[in-house]
Amino acid sequence: MNPNNPLKQYFRQPSIYIKLPSQGKNYPAGSLTIPPTGELPVYPMTAIDEITYRTPDALYNGQAQ
Numbered sequence: 001m002n003p004n005n006p007l008k009q010y011f012r013q014p015s016i017y018i019k020l021p022s023q024g025k026n027y028p029a030g031s032l033t034i035p036p037t038g039e040l041p042v043y044p045m046t047a048i049d050e051i052t053y054r055t056p057d058a059l060y061n062g063q064a065q
Contacts, residue, residue, distance in 0.1 A: 012044070014042060020034075023038065
């Protein structure tokens with residue numbers, strides 16, 4: 001995929017925003033970038049995410065995340 005694609009902003013957009021009950025305090029430093037609103041975006045799965053998640057081989061050998 002071309003990184004300069006003008007339509008890149010439309011490929012995946014957050015479907016909902018959530019606030020973490022812990023406010024990110026239990027995560028290692030630098031692992032989260034919490035915006036000023038305190039709400040983190042949640043993106044929908046893509047087709048390749050769904051295929052990877054449901055592949056029996058990936059589930060069996062621990063490659064599914």
